[in-house]
Amino acid sequence: MPAVPAPDTPESDPETQIAARPGPDDAPSGGEEFDEEGLDGAGGRMSFLDHLDELRKRLITSVSAIFIAFVLAYFFHEPITAFIMVPLNAILPEGSEFIFTEPTEAFFLSIKVAALVGLILAMPVVLTQFWLFVAPGLYAHEKKFAIPFVTLSTVFFTGGCLFSHYLLFRVAWLFLGSFSTEYVTFMPRIQPTFSLYVRLLLACGVVFQMPTLVFFFARIGLLTAGYLVRNTKYAILVIFIVAAVLTPTGDPATLTVMAAPMIALYGLSIVIAWLVAPRKRVDGN
Numbered sequence: 001m002p003a004v005p006a007p008d009t010p011e012s013d014p015e016t017q018i019a020a021r022p023g024p025d026d027a028p029s030g031g032e033e034f035d036e037e038g039l040d041g042a043g044g045r046m047s048f049l050d051h052l053d054e055l056r057k058r059l060i061t062s063v064s065a066i067f068i069a070f071v072l073a074y075f076f077h078e079p080i081t082a083f084i085m086v087p088l089n090a091i092l093p094e095g096s097e098f099i100f101t102e103p104t105e106a107f108f109l110s111i112k113v114a115a116l117v118g119l120i121l122a123m124p125v126v127l128t129q130f131w132l133f134v135a136p137g138l139y140a141h142e143k144k145f146a147i148p149f150v151t152l153s154t155v156f157f158t159g160g161c162l163f164s165h166y167l168l169f170r171v172a173w174l175f176l177g178s179f180s181t182e183y184v185t186f187m188p189r190i191q192p193t194f195s196l197y198v199r200l201l202l203a204c205g206v207v208f209q210m211p212t213l214v215f216f217f218a219r220i221g222l223l224t225a226g227y228l229v230r231n232t233k234y235a236i237l238v239i240f241i242v243a244a245v246l247t248p249t250g251d252p253a254t255l256t257v258m259a260a261p262m263i264a265l266y267g268l269s270i271v272i273a274w275l276v277a278p279r280k281r282v283d284g285n
Contacts, residue, residue, distance in 0.1 A: 058129040065125035070118030160208030214269035225274035
């Protein structure tokens, strides 16, 4: 039998279907609301804005902590400045002394000293805020690394600063002051001297974060001890290049003093990666 065509109904009429579609000016009625997650990525846009708002909060907290620590450090800037400069003044060649040639140079030295100490004191808070910002993007078993991350980062950053203060900067300073002769007197300005001190201090603080980064990357499976061992020769080459860039003098003594702890930290990182990886495999069983 031949097929009998279906009767035209409002549902089957193409013009009726087109007319029934909601237009861009149609609004939900009776308290109905559209789902934002299904409207052109509106949910994604809100998620991005939420991330920006979270970043703003973390930055405000970090800056506030640094400012509070800066104010507290400024009240003690004189003994802190003595702690920094007196040992350096002791190893200056005989007849040399620190000088300043601008009227505001000594005043801004106290500001910079307080700012540096404020940054160091506020480092645990800054690292905690950084972790709280990235934590929502981590798995549940990765979020428990917050305390080890903040603790290790603070300890190694402080260790790098102490290494620079007690050893690296003094070696560099002895080398720079060794060129003083009876014809040329070494009388360094306080501003560039302190700038050099801060540069080496912060560089060592950042470089000493190597074990912390390896701990975190190895724990989440991005690094292994075997990979670090296989690339040791390349790592040593990179370490000496970085040390040459960070050290201002370029002499073999200062370069070696800068590179030696980095090599030791790389060896420590291999041990950390080896200790962490088996624990990760056990957790995954």
